[in-house]
Amino acid sequence: MQNADIARALETIAILLEIRGEEHYRVLAYQRAAESVAAAGTPVAELEDPRSLPNVGGTTARVINDLAQNRTPEILAELAEEIPAGLVELTRLPGVGPRTAGRLWRELGVTRVEEVAALKEGSIAALKGFGKKSEEAILRAARSHTSREQRMLLDEAAAAAERLLEFVRSHPAAGRVEVAGSLRRQKETVGDLNLVAASEDPKALVEAFAAAPFVEEVTSRGATGVSVVCAGGVEAELRVVSPEGFGSLLQHFTGSRAHNAALRERAERRGLSLSEYGLGEAGGGRYEPLRTEEELYARLGLRYIEPELREDRGEIEAAERGELPELVEVRDIRGDLHVHTNYSDGKGTVESMAEAAIELGYEYLVFCDHSQSLRVANGLSPGRLEEKMRAVRRADERYPEIHLLCGAEVDILRDGSLDYEDAVLAELDFVVASVHTAFRMAGGPMTDRIVRAMHNPHVRAIGHPTGRLLNRRDPYAVDVSRLIREAAATNTALELNAYPDRLDLSVPHAREAVRAGVRLTIDTDAHDERALSFMRFGVAQARRAWVERQSVVNCLPWPEFEAYLREGK
Template identity: 35%
Template sequence: MYDKKLVKLLRNASILLQIKGENIFKANAYSNAADIIESQQLDVAELVQNGKLGEIKGFGEALVKKITEYVQTGKMSFYEKLISEVPEELIKITKIPGIGPKKTKQLYEKLGIRTIEDLEKACIEGKIASLKGFSEKTQEILLNSIQHIKAWKGKKQLFACFQEGENVASILRSTPAVEEFSIVGEMRRYTEVISNVEFLVACESPEPVIDVFKSKYSIAVEENLLKFETDEEISVVIHFSNPENYHWQLHNLTASDEYLNHFQQYFEEKTNSRFNLLVFPLKDHKLQSERQIFDLLDLQYIPPELREKAIAIEKAKAREIPRLVDEKDLKGMIHVHSTWSDGFNSIEQMAIAAKNLGFEYIAICDHSQTARYANGLEPERVLQQHKEIDELNSKGLGIRILKGIESDILPDGSLDYSEDILRQFDLVVASVHSHFKMTKSEMTRRIIYAIMSPYTHILGHPTGRLLLARDSYEVDVKEIIDAAADYGKIIELNANPYRLDLPWEYLMYAKEKGVRISINPDSHDYNSLVDVFYGVKFARKGWLEPKDVVNCLSVDDFMSYIKSIGKQ
């Protein structure tokens, strides 16, 4: 397991060096090292211990010395000196869209801005527009971005919470006083953005558990609750229950307010008993499992992901909860990138990694020629890549490699290759990567035009959102889904944990319209192929069944389906 704190420190060092005005190559050495550690999951401590860190490309003598100090002491004196020279709070400003290290340096040096609050005040006072390279429009955009940051404060992406949650879970597993435990709340429902990482713990007495966490974190204790914040600034809440009420609380603490209110009403009508959130009211029954609750109430079992809306209870009453898609149903790994564009691993490495995860086929969908920033493929490189894929398929790797592309949707809605090139691909994922500021009608028209292309098979990351970083562009999503239904096209559920796009509410609408979904990781390295499983959980939240997900098909059936699309 790689050291996340070290990766964060190296990335922060790179940003601060740029703000300080150091040579860009020196600054990039730190961020590049962080990328290598993360993408290759390097155990830096072991490499330092064996004296092998310097053998890895990108780790020069000076950097190895600094990392060795960190491994041995938990600190890096170079970084401590750096933050004494450049305020560490400036890093948060660089994360604002449109404001990188260079502009942050200007804001710091010209206006003395150190924090986001300083920046907001300067925007309100009109000081930003007077700076070179800024304008009143920039100032307005900055203020809007700051409002988003405030609205998102305390929120974290689902995947980050699961990573931290696993650390908490490992502590709970090794604590003898813990009889049972489970995640609850938003995480168990697989909500894309999380306020708190919540656990429910069954134990006779919470004190021994509290003592364990007290030795590791700065904690706050309330009645039947333990709260603390991790090193990654993620809020954790642990609920305590006696073993008798554990399964009842597991159900109730998982639910959204809307679901729970409807459940409470149904429970009281069905049992003629008063609902209690924490204590199971039916004294004649001893709960052995969460499923038993549903059996006692004559309800079909409702998976945790569906416990958002009241409709789940109505469907459970009617025995209409479908068999939702599961990880084992997926056969195809669609929309992954390789070193041909901006990926970190070769096509062969990506294919073997997908095979090892149990997949039958993989579609390489590198960036197209317009995406110069991502080393997009010009037509001649497309043909070269296809030759490599043919050679790899002839080697018998045990997985079929498909010739895909992620083609940019241009502002007018056209794809960025000629028809002669487009017809060379096994499948085309069409995505918007630029010109986000169109009006709603313009963007909707643009995407529908791309959907109408006979060469488009899948619409990629349909709303363009980046969770807690960028809102969706203005687009009529239902109109887009309607167009996909009309033209028989597939819509992507981009499983990249920063996206999870299409939003789950629209997955439900797509299902109603008969639009098939492709659950795609959008991976740029083989370690992130597993992101597809976040997508599966999110698909379940949208009520998707295996028949709704196109990459649940075998490779032959998938290719037959893809070929049928252009004929509709």
């Protein structure tokens, strides 16, 4: 088992313990152990002793060792015996925690989300402590949850794909091997993994893949392709062609469906026919395979279209006119403007985060810890903020390779005022303002609230502007188009938060913002050193939104960024 799987198992134990009604701190211990495992750089299976990880003691170490060696820990077996597995999924419904899930199970006999969705009106409301509103919220959550399939987040999908790629590439019969599908287009969530490979011996590759150690079930198998379910439930498909046809196959399986349909129509108008096997005379039935995608697009009279743009949102017309955007790239990013430290709820120190940023070649890094009212995140009082600022200044002197700046992610309070006085904000190098409370406000007041924050002269960017959490929480009710207009009017940047479960702004909003002349920041919101690498997911999202480097604040080289800070809004 990999670290991520072990961490997930520990989290499951925590949820089950809480459903059972165990003492909170015992639950917390498993959650913390899960975090440590997830954040560990090396696979825990390779550790001498898991107890070297923070918050892992004797008990959780034994559990981790069991999991690492694919044994079911005693505690998990015991809990699984006692509590139906579906209850864990129930707790993922917004507003339903372990206590509620436990009561629904014990008092109404439901064990799965679908069963909750099917409950008769009034049955939840009849329970002690529940009323009409709670019932409505739970039923709504359950019903929309069932209609939404669970898709992988980009980082999970990328990691899973990397393992598969490695396996296929290491096979002696493998030529070029690439990921296709929505992962190659860097869609914010991914349903299944599509791999395409070039090989003179497709059969050998297909058979090796079907027999791979990570494969749990082969769902279909042919001479040139195979579909499997991997351990952990990830569905994957491998298609193999001869090297001459690799470009055609890669293009076809990269999609999107809409993009390919538009391309086929275009081919048709030119008397051609396009398929996964190549390009042919219309009605001829024979296809000329194409070795590269570039060749394919050229044959259709188009510039090469980056995978992120292939959604039939105007990219084909732009490619025809030679007006495709020059998309921002990871290497254009000069710094990260929103990272946390252990002054608030981060794991890294000022120094360790700075060193990680130097590794990435950044010219600057802005520490934006939480503000005072966000106690759960250990938000900084003005006094502690001052103390941190001194620490950042000292570190800045110690690391000549990088410019270290002290900012804050200041809470936008319910009325749109900010969680620090202006005099405090004025001391900071950079201020990101974000909503972390009262998510259920109506759209009008919520938008007013954020707009008011934008009008503060010290606020340079709005953090994760819609608050959505992919697969978990809808955006709060906010009129993003109005935010964009106000951002343009107040010269406030909007953050494109690169955290894989946020990717907030969404692609359509980011595109709208840039068209309106609003600048974006692409920030990781990193809470540990490793999360700094999430930048690539934020950049990918920006690319899907046709964003060019000049629209991104943190693509500015240091002297220009410094000038941007100095000029103010």
